[in-house]
Amino acid sequence: MNVQVLVTRAVRPRNRTLLLAAAGAAILLFSLVSPVLAHEGEGAVGGLTSGLLHPLLGLDHLVAMVGVGLWGAFLGMPAIWLLPVVFPMVMALGGAFGIAGLPLPAVESGIAFSAIAIGICVALALRPPLWVAALIVGAFAVFHGHAHGTELPIAANPLTYALGFVVATGLLHLVGIGLGMLTNSSAGQYAVRAGGGIIAAVGLAFLTGYA
Amino acid sequence: MNSRSCLLPIGLVVFSVFAFSSPALAHSPIEGISIFYGYMLHTLVVPAHALLLVATSLLLGQQEIVLTRVGLTVLAAGFVTGLTISAVGLASGSEWQHLLGALAVGGAVSLCWQAPLTVLAPLAAAVGFAIGVDSAPSEAPDDEKTLAFAGLISGTLGLALVVSGLTAGLTRGWQRIGVRIVGSWIVAVALLVLSLTLARDAMVEKSPPYRADGRSAGC
Numbered sequence: 242m243n244v245q246v247l248v249t250r251a252v253r254p255r256n257r258t259l260l261l262a263a264a265g266a267a268i269l270l271f272s273l274v275s276p277v278l279a280h281e282g283e284g285a286v287g288g289l290t291s292g293l294l295h296p297l298l299g300l301d302h303l304v305a306m307v308g309v310g311l312w313g314a315f316l317g318m319p320a321i322w323l324l325p326v327v328f329p330m331v332m333a334l335g336g337a338f339g340i341a342g343l344p345l346p347a348v349e350s351g352i353a354f355s356a357i358a359i360g361i362c363v364a365l366a367l368r369p370p371l372w373v374a375a376l377i378v379g380a381f382a383v384f385h386g387h388a389h390g391t392e393l394p395i396a397a398n399p400l401t402y403a404l405g406f407v408v409a410t411g412l413l414h415l416v417g418i419g420l421g422m423l424t425n426s427s428a429g430q431y432a433v434r435a436g437g438g439i440i441a442a443v444g445l446a447f448l449t450g451y452a
Numbered sequence: 453m454n455s456r457s458c459l460l461p462i463g464l465v466v467f468s469v470f471a472f473s474s475p476a477l478a479h480s481p482i483e484g485i486s487i488f489y490g491y492m493l494h495t496l497v498v499p500a501h502a503l504l505l506v507a508t509s510l511l512l513g514q515q516e517i518v519l520t521r522v523g524l525t526v527l528a529a530g531f532v533t534g535l536t537i538s539a540v541g542l543a544s545g546s547e548w549q550h551l552l553g554a555l556a557v558g559g560a561v562s563l564c565w566q567a568p569l570t571v572l573a574p575l576a577a578a579v580g581f582a583i584g585v586d587s588a589p590s591e592a593p594d595d596e597k598t599l600a601f602a603g604l605i606s607g608t609l610g611l612a613l614v615v616s617g618l619t620a621g622l623t624r625g626w627q628r629i630g631v632r633i634v635g636s637w638i639v640a641v642a643l644l645v646l647s648l649t650l651a652r653d654a655m656v657e658k659s660p661p662y663r664a665d666g667r668s669a670g671c
Binding site: 322325326327328329330332333334336337340341342390393398399400401403404407408411 | 499500503562626629632633635636637639640641643644645647648650651
């Protein structure tokens with residue numbers, strides 16, 4: 242299959258909008274990475290910036306969130322939009338646990354394992370029933386939320402901090418969904434599945450302490 | 453080149469200007485009108501108000517156009533009423549009420565709930581009232597209170613109009629899904645901040661009272 246056909250299929254009108262949105266989300270997110278804050282920012286704007294950066298500066302968060310979008314695109318409708326709708330709310334529930342001081346064992350390991358599990362699901366092109374996929378993603382969302390939530394009380398402006406990391410998480414999903422559009426072609430499918438393998442490898446590196 | 457294909461490069465240019473420009477201090481070009489501009493932005497700079505108003509405007513935009521118009525009218529009436537009551541010092545609002553409202557309305561947006569008028573109208577009125585009653589321009593000088601009120605009303609109702617109008621204009625499937633995703637973000641943020649508020653209040657209640665000399669009252 243030649244490159245021209247591959248590009249034509251990837252940029253069908255329906256996919257083009259999603260691809261543009263994903264590209265815009267990626268540009269917006271990574272343009273924020275340059276100011277690395279040593280502490281939580283001050284004021285509403287500082288809180289928003291800190292929150293936006295929090296999922297980006299944690300590679301384990303980042304790959305898992307892109308993986309959720311990737312797997313949603315793989316699963317197709319309605320998972321492609323259901324997962325980004327449900328995930329923030331379940332993540333917030335985990336965050337509420339973190340704020341309330343309810344202990345959740347092995348949070349960092351859970352986050353690393355989420356990258357492994359979701360990466361493997363993408364790499365093996367697993368297509369379980371929707372409720373199973375939602376259960377898997379929801380379970381891991383609690384861990385991610387708990388990790389973000391424990392830092393909420395020390396943020397200068399908790400509301401804008403929460404807004405920042407929720408929006409950043411959603412935009413990472415969108416990046417994953419955009420990349421998932423490559424599955425329209427057979428070569429793209431292999432590329433996406435390879436990406437799933439990379440996500441799983443990153444998760445394994447965090448779980449074993451290499452990262 | 454048609455108008456739609458011009459939008460993308462124009463949008464990219466506008467985005468680049470705002471994304472890569474350094475922050476500038478905003479000041480009014482006309483002497484004395486800074487109060488108007490300042491209070492026009494009031495709802496945006498109070499995050500709990502912005503969250504509740506945006507959630508309600510999204511919900512109104514998801515309804516049929518007739519319900520959207522009625523909802524906006526009732527929201528405006530509620531806002532002005534609340535503002536008047538707070539200005540004379542009869543009542544004020546609280547952040548947790550706004551966040552609870554944002555949680556509920558955001559959930560309705562994520563479910564794309566088509567509300568009947570008998571529910572939508574009181575809801576819009578209550579939201580407008582709740583924001584208005586917490587927006588009194590108490591820090592504005594007495595001789596500029598009218599400008600402050602004008603700024604508050606135009607800014608708040610303008611934001612509601614723009615958000616609900618844009619939402620109502622979204623007709624494609626993926627656009628309406630995007631609105632539902634934004635609703636879920638509002639739910640998530642409101643839930644997190646409410647949890648924090650409750651946790652902090654619980655910690656304050658548990659702390660032992662201290663005397664003026666710093667020793668515990670129980671010693």
